Amino acid sequence: MMQQTAEPREAAQLEEIERRAVDFARKAGEILLSHFRKPLEIEYKSDGRRDPVTQADRESEDWLRSAIAEAFPDHGIVGEENPNSEHGSAEFVWVLDPLDGTTNFLNGLPVFATSIGVLHKGRPVVAAIFVPGPDAGSVIHARRGGGAFQDGRPIAVTPNAEPERGRLTGMPSYYWRMWGFKDGLRMRLGEIRSLGSIAYEMALVARGSMQLCLFAQPKIWDVAAGILLIQEAGGRVLEKRARRARWSPFSVFGNESVTLDELHDWRSAILAGSEDVAEHAGDRIHLRSRFIFRLRRWWAERRSRRSQ
Numbered sequence: 001m002m003q004q005t006a007e008p009r010e011a012a013q014l015e016e017i018e019r020r021a022v023d024f025a026r027k028a029g030e031i032l033l034s035h036f037r038k039p040l041e042i043e044y045k046s047d048g049r050r051d052p053v054t055q056a057d058r059e060s061e062d063w064l065r066s067a068i069a070e071a072f073p074d075h076g077i078v079g080e081e082n083p084n085s086e087h088g089s090a091e092f093v094w095v096l097d098p099l100d101g102t103t104n105f106l107n108g109l110p111v112f113a114t115s116i117g118v119l120h121k122g123r124p125v126v127a128a129i130f131v132p133g134p135d136a137g138s139v140i141h142a143r144r145g146g147g148a149f150q151d152g153r154p155i156a157v158t159p160n161a162e163p164e165r166g167r168l169t170g171m172p173s174y175y176w177r178m179w180g181f182k183d184g185l186r187m188r189l190g191e192i193r194s195l196g197s198i199a200y201e202m203a204l205v206a207r208g209s210m211q212l213c214l215f216a217q218p219k220i221w222d223v224a225a226g227i228l229l230i231q232e233a234g235g236r237v238l239e240k241r242a243r244r245a246r247w248s249p250f251s252v253f254g255n256e257s258v259t260l261d262e263l264h265d266w267r268s269a270i271l272a273g274s275e276d277v278a279e280h281a282g283d284r285i286h287l288r289s290r291f292i293f294r295l296r297r298w299w300a301e302r303r304s305r306r307s308q
């Protein structure tokens with residue numbers, strides 16, 4: 001994939017933003033690790049004990065917002081847990097997910113992430129994702145035209161031309177009910193994984209641990225950083241903006257004059273991998289009709305209730 005180059009002044013600005021984003025992601029990750037596997041107060045944003053939020057989420061996002069506002073007071077901020085900043089039409093916007101993979105975090109599974117994506121007029125230009133690991137974890141990061149790295153070491157997507165068995169592919173747990181596959185692709189998707197953190201899975205695609213990932217309706221804070229990471233690691237990100245639309249290369253969230261409220265409400269299906277793998281899969285993956293999906297979901301829920 002040909003990387004876009006930036007003008008010298010812009011490149012220096014993005015380099016500074018990337019450096020700060022890496023520092024911010026690492027500090028936010030340290031905050032999460034300080035709470036990991038310890039008693040936590042939990043709130044639920046939805047009925048049925050769904051969408052949990054902990055003080056770890058809130059402390060991490062509060063720290064991020066404060067640090068960003070101090071370093072870049074004229075930049076906008078969009079996050080999952082708090083209202084948008086007052087800079088409703090700022091050229092640069094930081095998109096934050098302080099803890100992606102909350103359920104994993106609550107259950108002591110070290111598969112979660114802090115995701116920081118920076119947009120310029122709606123286009124991803126800087127990314128930093130903290131992931132836990134040995135010692136203090138690591139940060140996978142990129143800036144437009146600068147390549148992708150994990151703690152400063154270059155990373156790249158898998159080089160295969162088509163999805164291969166024996167490689168890992170990130171899919172939602174319900175993928176077989178929502179998505180249809182042509183030309184026998186479903187049998188060649190590789191080993192399916194649903195890790196419970198979209199940002200984590202996109203980071204794995206960028207560093208070549210996964211060959212492909214597919215998400216039905218992610219939110220902007222789930223993918224704002226991962227999109228740029230995969231692009232700068234030599235991969236391709238495709239989006240499907242409507243059910244009947246074709247997969248097309250991702251370029252911008254909305255348009256160059258997009259507002260913070262519009263960014264907050266963004267939705268689009270995302271498919272990503274190496275250039276060849278993404279294009280090959282995009283030609284063969286389609287959304288099933290809503291009626292069929294709802295029927296399959298109703299039948300699965302009915303069977304589950306009968307087995308209890």
